[in-house]
Amino acid sequence: MQEHFLLQQIEPKLQKQYASILCFVSAQLSSIQIPLQRRNLHLSKQEDEVIIAVHVLGKLLGFTSERAWHRFVIGNLFFKALFPERSRYNRRCRALGFAVKWMWHQLAKRGQHHAYAVVDSLPIELCHSARMYRVKRFRGIADIGYCAFKKTAFYGLKLHLQATDQGLPMGYVVTEASLSRPGGR
Structure with a gap:
């Protein structure tokens, strides 16, 4: 029961991090021409910006297991009906890998002052x-x-x-x- 209260305290911070990443990703994604040829695009549950933002947030939080991260997202950020299943999510993350690398490069170029x-x-x-x-x-x-x-x-x-x-x-x-x-x- 104590874990439930701890999670409730972290959730607003997680939502703020996700919102800021989503804002940055959607601003940067408009400058990238994504040449994706996907079938059944009308059946996708989430847009590319959301998938990239969720993926980047998982990397920032330190998740190494794709399965554990997907379970965390389903439990804390999205309802199961509004987010793709685990295998489809991982395939889309791999397909959008070049865009994720572009985002990391843009974050590095942004002028963050690194300690060393x-x-x-x-x-x-x-x-x-x-x-x-x-x-x-x-x-x-x-x-x-x-x-x-x-x-x-x-x-x-x-x-x-x-x-x-x-x-x-x-x-x-x-x-x-x-x-x-x-x-x-």
């Missing part, structure tokens, strides 16, 4: 180590570098990626493998 950013490098090996001294491809671009994690030398490039504290990639640089960091020697 993480920069990490990883090797891009172009050939096996047995052939690295006689390879002729990418001769002017790639070279021999050292991977400290594997404690081996490799022939290829290095990818340096900058991500925010929320995991959104902000920028990247591809350099030759012998370069330890961008702008360094």
